[in-house]
Amino acid sequence: MSRDAKSLTTTLALFYAIGAVLALGAYVQDSVDAFAVVVTFWFKQTLTFAVLGAGYGLYYVIFGSIGHRPKAPLRFLDIAFLTGVATLGVGMLVHS
Known part of the structure; x- marks a missing residue:
């Protein structure tokens, strides 16, 4: 497995964990609003990962077909993950 694939796999595992x-915390606290915020964030971030992954795949295919190996790693997905977590954290603080 390449370094980028390992990084992406780790990022996705951390995100879903x-x-x-x-x-689970929102469910245990019986807070429907907090649960909805988490599920909405989770859904939006999953769509973000899918779009960014598809964009990277398209980029890889296009540049691979003209004989250049793409130099841009999948690190931008890690940045998207950290941005999403920060957004959720701020949203949860403002919401409470």
């Missing part, structure tokens, strides 16, 4: 813990 954090989301699961937050959703």
